[in-house]
Amino acid sequence: MSSSDKDRIWTAGLLIIGDEILSGRTQDKNIAQVARWLQVQGIRLAEVRVVPDVQEKIVKAFNEVRAENDYMFTTGGIGPTHDDITVDAIAAALGVDVVIHPQARAILERYYADKGGINEGRLRMARVPDGAELIPNRMSGAPGIRLGNIFLMAGVPHITAGMLDSLTGELEGGAPLISETVGGFIPESEVAALLAEVEQAHEKCQIGSYPFFRDGKVGSNFVIRSTDADELQSCMNALCEGLGENGWDFTPGGI
16 A cells, blocks of 8 residues: 555545425434544545435436545435435436345335335335445334445434444445443443443544343443544543443443
């Protein structure tokens, strides 16, 4: 790797798709979330555009922003309703067909088995541009979509967060990530505020929370990731201190 390759800053573009954002009915939280996540990966969010649910406008903005960046992200418009047209628009922009992804279909059939089963609307969420892979979504069944350096994600922020989490450390060109883990029989919901506060105070760090159920008890492992060793250690110390102050028993290294 030449020094110019090593010093090169990799960039990403983001398209926020949805009439509800432009009308003000919904407040976007994904710009900050995606920007922060990329920063922790060592990649810079270089441009953001907000576009309505209109295919020509999505195609135009997508092609323009993608041409300028190493990675392209979209949020919104991959749900079950007729105005969720992101998949069609991106397929059109790439000149490929829209197909039903067999694995996505199987995931949705499993997820909806006890919720009334699969129907035409729900099956829309298995549609992908031909050649795509899936981004796992442990929140609500419907997966995100990955096509090389293109990532199509949900618009709902906590679902977007789960999709980003499963992409952590996967993007070439980011600085190498290092991590520390701490865990215990600690319900995630009881320490959500502490996790947010510690993460907020360490902007080069990201904290992932992984709940589990073991021996009849609920617990969580918390994984801190960063490209900066000192910041990582500081964040780990602050989290352990906070857990202790709140009366939780914790195990560095996780359980």
